[in-house]
Amino acid sequence: MRPRTALDSPAAIRRSAMDLLARREHSYSELLRKLRQRGAATDAAEIELDRLVGDGLLSDARFCEAYLYARSQRGYGPARLKEELRQRGVAEALVERTLAEFDQDWTALAQRVFAKRFPEGRASDPAERSKQLRFMQYRGFGSFQAD
Structure with missing residues (x-):
């Protein structure tokens, strides 16, 4: 018999993802990594994350905007922010578009x-x-x- 993990059902995975999202915005890949670290199977976690995206609760675009705003307020420039977002799994095209639209001198x-x-x-x-x-x-x- 396989040991029970904390995230062995779709409801538990969704609940864990929602708990993380309640604290701050996350990128899709960042949230997937955290769920996997907590014991969720990759396939099951991806299904639940896709549902969250469909429900409008998870958005890489929203994460990118919030991240750019928060980090620029702390004095970080576009080159550093671009690299940090890339490391967090945000698509290059989305980062470029968000940086271009970002209202920052x-x-x-x-x-x-x-x-x-x-x-x-x-x-x-x-x-x-x-x-x-x-x-x-x-x-x-x-x-x-x-x-």
Whole structure:
């Protein structure tokens, strides 16, 4: 006899998925991974997730928008956000479209992030300037130029 897992029925899988979605938006692949970690069979989890998508309760587009907003408010730029969304299983085309439609002045955000981290301004020392540029690239602002 096979041991009973916590997520051995469609209702249990759906309930677990809904609990996760109640906390925050998730991408389809992120939610699938979490359900599998909790003991759900992949096929059964995919069926329930497809039902959640059909019911409008799970949406990669909504996840992408919420993620972009939250992370940009914390000072992360488009390059970093694009990579993070890719790692979370969001389709490249959806990420590109959402970034293009996202109402954010990336240049102004980059300037605010730079000014907060480096209140002394642009370094004249090449080694220190290199550190500043690496920081901005790490934050997702690849072509940033400080005044």
